[in-house]
Amino acid sequence: MQTKNTKTFYLIPYFAWIILFVIAPIALIAYYSLFDLSGNFTFDNYKNFFTSIYLKLTLSSFWYAFLITLFSLLVAYPTAYLLTKTKHKQLWLLLIIIPSWINLLLKTYAFIGIFGLYGPINAFLNVFGFGETQILFTDFSFIFVSVYIFIPFMILPIFNALDKLNPSLIDASRDLGASSWTTFSKVIFPLTTNGVKAGIQAVFIPSLSLFMITRLIAGNKVITLGTAIEQQFLVTQNWGMGSTIAVFLIIFMVIVMIITGQRDKGANTNGKN
Amino acid sequence: MERTSKTAKLYLALIFIILYAPILYLIFYSFNSGGSMSNFESFTWEHYGAVFSDTRLIMILINTVIVALLSALLATIIGVFGSLGIVYMRNKSIRNSLLSLNNVLIVSPDVVIGASFLILFTMIGVKLGFASVLISHIAFSIPIVVLMVLPKLQEMNSSLIDAAADLGATKGEILRRVIIPFIKPGIFAGFFMALTYSLDDFAVTFFVTGNGFSTLSVEIYSMARAGITLTINALSGIIFIVTLFLVVGYYFISQRGKNPVGMGVRK
Secondary structure, three states: OOOHHHHHHHHHHHHHHHHHHHHHHHHHHHHHOOEOOOOOEOOHHHHHHOOHHHHHHHHHHHHHHHHHHHHHHHHHHHHHHHHHHOOOHHHHHHHHHHHHHOOHHHHHHHHHHHOOOOOHHHHHHHHOOOOOOOOOOOHHHHHHHHHHHHHHHHHHHHHHHHHHOOHHHHHHHHHOOOOHHHHHHHHHHHHOHHHHHHHHHHHHHHHHOOOHHHHHOOOOOOOOHHHHHHHHHHHOOOHHHHHHHHHHHHHHHHHHHHHOOOOHHHHHHHOOO | OHHHHHHHHHHHHHHHHHHHHHHHHHHHHOOEOOOOOOOOOOEOOHHHHHHHHOHHHHHHHHHHHHHHHHHHHHHHHHHHHHHHHHHOOOOHHHHHHHHHHHHHHHHOOHHHHHHHHHHHHHHHOOOOOHHHHHHHHHHHHHHHHHHHHHHHHHHOOHHHHHHHHHOOOOHHHHHHHHHHHHHHHHHHHHHHHHHHHHHHOOHHHHHHOOOOOOOHHHHHHHHHHHOOOHHHHHHHHHHHHHHHHHHHHHHHHHHHOOOOOOOOOOO
16 A cells, blocks of 8 residues: 555665664674774684683672662562552552652762761661761662662563453462462462563663763772773773673673563463453 | 551552652752751752853753753654554564664663764764764664554554545545554653653763763763762752653653553563
8 A cells, every 4th residue: 555665765764773873883893892902803802801800790790780680679579569459550650660760860879978978877877876887889889779770660560560460360369279479479470470571671781781870889899891891982992892891791681681581472361361 | 458458558658768768868958058968057049059050050951951852853753754664564574673673772781882882973973972962862762762653553453544545645644644643642652751761861971972062961970970069969859840740741641642651661
């Protein structure tokens, strides 16, 4: 019905975008990773990546991302579950999301004050006789702030999955004599794994590449893959090494996506039947 | 039953307190006449005055809003046409690969997007500054617009288009009078998401902005690295109010269009 001409006309800017800003950047990253500082073709960047410094960095980056994702999930699942039980749940959900629309930098900045030596947390600890402790620039503060930032992104997909769940399935499970815990572990959780996976995806990958929070909250003590890339690109100006780390970050991202990939077809219909 | 619902309420309340406390904390100290985020001395508007008398900061604020509006608008236009193209594509495998390419920038870490765009702009010789920031914001907003518009297009019954064509409408008329009105809620949602993406972005902008140009996020970052200034607190007070208005406005628009909030993460 539509002629070929109108079709291509629609697609010109969109195709141009795909080629210029989706394909070309990835190709450029891969290309740059093969050059050293003085512009010679080399595989040294890749050799460097497999030295202990970068392997350690990768491991610690994964460890932090794992912790951040785990704590986000532990906090977000019950929250999402309880939200679906409230009246006006869309409004409550909106209230959960509003903080995520406040500029990320501002929220991070707030914690510089809150965790600071003279901040409210220290004042609170003082009441119980703890002396002034440096909370800022520790692993704890880094993970806490990251979890704080990512919680809404974990709640949202889990909420949507729980919301789609057919309540009669839970009634059925109860009628058949299952305890609350069995109902949860055998019925509710398995049917919402897609939401959990989407949440993990939304938190784990960005956690690997955080660099602003590490600088402001962790005071350069925590180095993630993201921090390393930023350092190589903007400080040392070693684009080759930076690109190499980026290549690995992309590979890790793809692996995470495959692991948490949605096997839709069966699971999605469950809620509706 | 009664007891569980009480603990449930307590838990939810706790989460809400934790989520809002830092923001309210920031705003509270924006009224502090002492210079720090501890010891509240006395109430003052002076920091708000400082925001509005700082012409550099105001310029940055204006820049940020201009970049957000322009990039959201252009991304929406390109994204809507892109989704039209995807939906009416007959070849299924091309359509699926287009969809996966579309999602690459959504799942890519910001740092990788920023770094790769920096290489791209240096290669093709775009000067780092307003242009590079605007182009990057358009680029990373397009996929979210497509994701918002596509479901609406797929929902649309194709007999509507056939009917319009049978009644003698031209292609332009079909687009303007049938398709666009039908997918309007999706377009609005996409525009809004693009706007928030742009306003909230730090990492990509940080990479592609030159020396002369700065957006709010980048500016706050460099201010925060230098230490605590209550001007930032006053700024966050203003931003919080503006965000609240935007969100409430969006809530009513989306309720009217029956578009659930947070469609972005739903696949």
